[in-house]
Amino acid sequence: MTFEPNLWRTTAREAFAAAPLDADLTVDLAILGGGFTGCSAALEAAREGASVCLLEAETIGYGGSGRNVGLVNAGLWLPPDAVKAQMGAKAGGQLLSVLAEAPSRVFDLIAREGIDCEATRNGTLHLAHSAKGCRDLQGRHHQGISLGAPLQLLDAVETGRRTGSNAFHGALFDPRAGTIQPLAYVRGLARSAARAGAQIFEHSAVQSVRRESNLWSVTANHKRVRAKRLLIATNAYHSGLSTFYTPRFVAVHYCQFATGPLSDAARETILPNREGCWDTALVMSSVRMDQAGRLIMGGIGNGDGVGARVHANWARRKIAALFPALRDVPLKHGWSGRIAMTSDHIPKIVAFGPDAYACYGYSGRGIGPGTVFGTDTARALLAGSDHQLPLAPVCDHSETATTLRGQWFEAGACMTHGLAARI
Template identity: 65%
Template sequence: MTIDRASILWRASSREQVEAPPLDRSLTVDLLVVGGGFTGAAAALEAARRGASVCVLEAEIIGHGGSGRNVGLVNAGLWLTPDTVMAQMGEAAGRKLIGTLGEAPRRVFDLIEGEGIDCEATRNGTLHLAHSPAGLRDLEERCRQGRRHGAPLQLLDREETARRTGTGAYHGALLDPRAGTIQPLSYCRGLARAAKARGAAIHAGSAVQNLSRRNDLWVAAANGHEVKARALLIATNAYHLGIELPFKPEFVPVSYCQLATTPMPDAARRHILANGEGCWDTATVMSSFRIDQAGRMIIGGIGNLEGPGGTVHASWARRKLRKLFPSIADLPFEHAWRGRIAMTTDHIPKIVEFGPHAYASFGYSGRGIAPGTVFGTQAAAALLEESPAGLPMEPVKHYSERFTGIKAAYYELGATLTHMISPSPLG
């Protein structure tokens, strides 16, 4: 395969743009946000809507990290079942988070509509696909638990799953009609554009070299200038660039790769994901597929396409495409890329209150769009109101992860071996 493995579809197809020049002067603001992804852009928009002064400092470009490399599935909830969330967090805290994230897709699509964000928004649900009989039993239990919490989930049989997806490879599916798909980079840029239109200072190419506390203000040094702020939100997630003090988020970095074909012929588009649902499966080494507005098939899976196992992951994607959708098996891949996921051991996001009027939000474990939007929005509100009551979860003072490098290597090795030995799309 000769395709450039750093050719990101979302950058090529984005219709949203935002002017974000490098920081060229010193500022004093109410809220400083470090990181220009979903969380940071949503926080900036909320602060600007409230009439607060806000500055976003992004080291690269807006949406450079996971927000511009995301699959684009706007999912409700977490990977975990509701019962698991409550077992880990406690019933009251778990119910609060489950309820908040259950409503999160609606908030995403409301923002898209309200701000006129041009991001291929398609709210026709997502399909969690059973790769085996055991996977179907897992989905049956997820359906029961979700319905107990008011989620309008539907369990689909094999025939209906095949009709919706265009492949008979799966044993059934769990449909979540609350969810949908978007062009993730366009969404992120649209949030930043809307924030800037309301007065937010949005600066890309502005890596923070130093962050300190001085005279009851947070002070960030970037591009030879300083930004002083009463409140601070670190929203770097899996793309933290080494600001060691006063806080550095800890997580397991997991790679997720995607490959996008050229647009499908009209005949294939009429029977493959005709309604535009986004899909992922129940396999231990998870994979996903979806189409974009142009009709490109996008195949994704755990693995670092830019690392030593890149050829293995790319070959697996071709075999998976051939097994799932023979009619488009020979469509060339024209884009291929990978992103980093900030995985926490318990798969629950974190809000760390690491100093006065200072939060860090991270660890979405592969579900960045809806949780990132809500966590950023509510973190901005909590910091400006000086009250954590509206946060989706109680902040903690400290959070640490052990053996992150070993765990990351384990995930990559497992994905590489699975993709190497499995000729089946269900691997």
């Protein structure tokens, strides 16, 4: 079963390339990781006049940022009351307030920097896959409305009209949100950061991080970067990197499969307004359309692992179940990425040393929170104050049995996909 590679790499209209680190440097801020968080931080710091060095082991957007579904959502995966229960009313309310504005910050940044990333702000649909899912959405609607969010509950008929599928019991529409081409977005961030003066280096895997003489010393390609401040922004792609601090999370895989461009007739009825969608199922799936009219189906699971065939066959059956007219439309592209999941599904900012943060654990919400956290941690590091951070930093964060739990997620996805949507 062979697919063409990651659709986003085929269709990204933003290009970016940088040379490897080949000389010693001294900078105000060193950033490890070239995804949404790292590139947003590099752009903000450079715009504030700081000298910046960003080191990426592969290429910009190689990790989760270039494998993302592309949904620009407000808030977190958890409903608001659960966020406040986990964090406390005040801290949870502050984070929810900041992330309510995340889509605006992303789309405003895209407009300001002229990033060509298929930005479409037509909202998103959280789809009820069952009657219980519909009740869950009613709770989310009530909680969101109480916080001032302009959410709309849709019945099954309206949901069917907006999706082109009769498989859903209803939906929660969020007009604040939208979709982007995620790889093009992160490349555009890197391009803008470089234009603002940031030094960005690809193919520059970090060998070590040490604290020396009140500075951070980062070694990559046998060259040394000395920095007053340090940001680790590797998220789910930190593995294999030996640093002063190692983020702890559960790596959860997510795979996606895309058709070729659909016919004009199909595009008039299937997601005609181009909302991005995900459902309420425990083993979540997503569906969206890109600008050229390709249908993209995603779900929990490793499309590059031992269950690859199971996940691909599920995607074919799922598309046929949702959209019978597409039963014979072949899948052309397939790709996978990793999500950094925390036990409480709350992102983390860890202050692991003097003038140093690690940001990670977006639990599947990388675009909005990643952009916000990257921008705000850059500001905080340069100001020497954590008051403007979206949440209070912690000195450490631990997770137990991370490998076992990641395997459990994959086993559950394989079992669910092996049995689901058989028609």
